[in-house]
Amino acid sequence: xxxxxxxxxxxxxxxxxxxxxxxxxxxxxxxxxxxxxxxxxxxxxxxxxxxxxxxxxxxxxxxxxxxxxxxxxxxxxxxxxxxxxxxxxxxxxxxxxxxxxxxxxxxxxxxxxxxxxxxxxxxxxxxxxxxxxxxxxxxxxxxxxxxxxxxxxxxxxxxxxxxxxxxxxxxxxxxxxxxxxxxxxxxxxxxxxxxxxxxxxxxxxxxxxxxxxxxxxxxxxxxxxxxxxxxxxxxxxxxxxxxxxxxxxxxxxxxxxxxxxxxxxxxxxxxxxxxxxxxxxxxxxxxx
Amino acid sequence: xxxxxxxxxxxxxxxxxxxxxxxxxxxxxxxxxxxxxxxxxxxxxxxxxxxxxxxxxxxxxxxxxxxxxxxxxxxxxxxxxxxxxxxxxxxxxxxxxxxxxxxxxxxxxxxxxxxxxxxxxxxxxxxxxxxxxxxxxxxxxxxxxxxxxxxxxxxxxx
Numbered sequence: 001x002x003x004x005x006x007x008x009x010x011x012x013x014x015x016x017x018x019x020x021x022x023x024x025x026x027x028x029x030x031x032x033x034x035x036x037x038x039x040x041x042x043x044x045x046x047x048x049x050x051x052x053x054x055x056x057x058x059x060x061x062x063x064x065x066x067x068x069x070x071x072x073x074x075x076x077x078x079x080x081x082x083x084x085x086x087x088x089x090x091x092x093x094x095x096x097x098x099x100x101x102x103x104x105x106x107x108x109x110x111x112x113x114x115x116x117x118x119x120x121x122x123x124x125x126x127x128x129x130x131x132x133x134x135x136x137x138x139x140x141x142x143x144x145x146x147x148x149x150x151x152x153x154x155x156x157x158x159x160x161x162x163x164x165x166x167x168x169x170x171x172x173x174x175x176x177x178x179x180x181x182x183x184x185x186x187x188x189x190x191x192x193x194x195x196x197x198x199x200x201x202x203x204x205x206x207x208x209x210x211x212x213x214x215x216x217x218x219x220x221x222x223x224x225x226x227x228x229x230x231x232x233x234x235x236x237x238x239x240x241x242x243x244x245x246x247x248x249x250x251x252x253x254x255x256x257x258x259x260x261x262x263x264x265x266x267x268x269x270x271x272x273x274x275x276x277x278x279x280x281x282x283x284x285x286x287x288x
Numbered sequence: 289x290x291x292x293x294x295x296x297x298x299x300x301x302x303x304x305x306x307x308x309x310x311x312x313x314x315x316x317x318x319x320x321x322x323x324x325x326x327x328x329x330x331x332x333x334x335x336x337x338x339x340x341x342x343x344x345x346x347x348x349x350x351x352x353x354x355x356x357x358x359x360x361x362x363x364x365x366x367x368x369x370x371x372x373x374x375x376x377x378x379x380x381x382x383x384x385x386x387x388x389x390x391x392x393x394x395x396x397x398x399x400x401x402x403x404x405x406x407x408x409x410x411x412x413x414x415x416x417x418x419x420x421x422x423x424x425x426x427x428x429x430x431x432x433x434x435x436x437x438x439x440x441x442x443x444x445x446x
Binding site: 003004005006008028031032035036038039040045048050052074076099100101102103105106188189 | 292336342350401
């Protein structure tokens with residue numbers, strides 16, 4: 001029978017070593033999911049490995065080619081970064097929808113990703129933005145597209161001894177922007193009934209040349225919907241294209257019925273969210 | 289279980305404490321340091337009664353480990369008033385913006401943090417900022433009025 005332990009390694013290698021050394025080790029970043037689980041759901045002792053002392057996990061860089069958001073960067077910090085909010089409004093607004101001011105002061109989008117809830121708001125937004133997971137391990141690390149990272153309800157692709165260092169998001173080009181919308185029965189502090197992230201790239205005439213659409217809370221994991229993107233590409237985000245994209249989202253979804261909404265309701269709502277998010281992303285792309 | 293030795297600044301004073309690796313900073317404040325002004329409500333980050341500032345950032349102390357406080361600056365409700373009550377505290381008294389009082393320390397800490405970031409917030413901003421501070425007594429309106437009043441006092445001290 002082990003005991004609880006807490007370590008805060010000062011390098012990526014030391015984190016990997018700490019994860020390998022304990023019988024049971026768990027990474028803490030913002031801790032907003034972990035502490036609730038550790039204190040009420042699964043109380044078994046473990047080594048808690050704090051990754052917030054690393055320079056790498058605290059990185060929030062806007063580069064020429066990519067934006068890097070380290071695993072220790074809180075949602076509040078992201079939303080205070082005006083350049084980031086202008087460049088990736090869909091990703092930042094998804095983080096801004098999760099929990100209260102207090103939660104956003106600690107919670108991270110990388111933690112939201114690792115926690116792998118079907119309703120995690122930042123996951124569809126990150127998939128739509130084409131984010132890549134930067135995974136650290138003992139073999140020099142690896143990268144994985146966000147849409148391949150979440151493997152099921154509450155499970156992810158991290159192997160033992162691995163942890164998520166951050167996410168890399170391709171820097172949106174001119175006339176390219178994203179948006180994320182979710183539906184909840186209240187206006188704040190609730191879990192998505194359905195969510196949709198859309199990213200579009202327009203040419204100078206306003207014709208959509210590239211798009212990514214991802215939906216959340218309507219399947220065991222957030223999923224990319226290529227058919228919805230195909231419906232948007234080649235046109236000017238007109239009524240017919242928005243309608244077709246929404247229908248593609250409905251077709252791709254496989255929701256459950258629970259206290260937040262019936263499966264039938266979720267299938268309808270996800271189409272509406274897709275249309276509206278695509279319109280917002282289009283407006284932003286025209287102005288960018 | 290090996291205890292963790294932590295040094296933090298709490299309300300401006302350097303403090304050392306020992307905590308269990310899985311003990312929250314809320315438990316440390318209340319049970320180890322005798323700072324019982326910070327309340328435990330839900331213990332799952334939903335109610336905001338345990339709100340404190342860590343390096344100036346508003347958080348729920350029930351969702352942070354004591355061990356994570358090493359090197360951090362923590363401000364609790366005990367650090368809010370100086371010689372006199374803070375304008376947020378005075379406004380809450382004057383507007384009767386409390387009944388049972390369990391949520392009040394968290395609301396004071398959160399509202400003070402709001403006014404430091406947004407000195408002149410509109411009602412929507414106040415309501416969203418305080419959405420993570422649950423109150424089962426007041427119906428919130430009196431709290432909102434108190435925060436608006438405190439903003440005026442801070443902008444134009446008597």
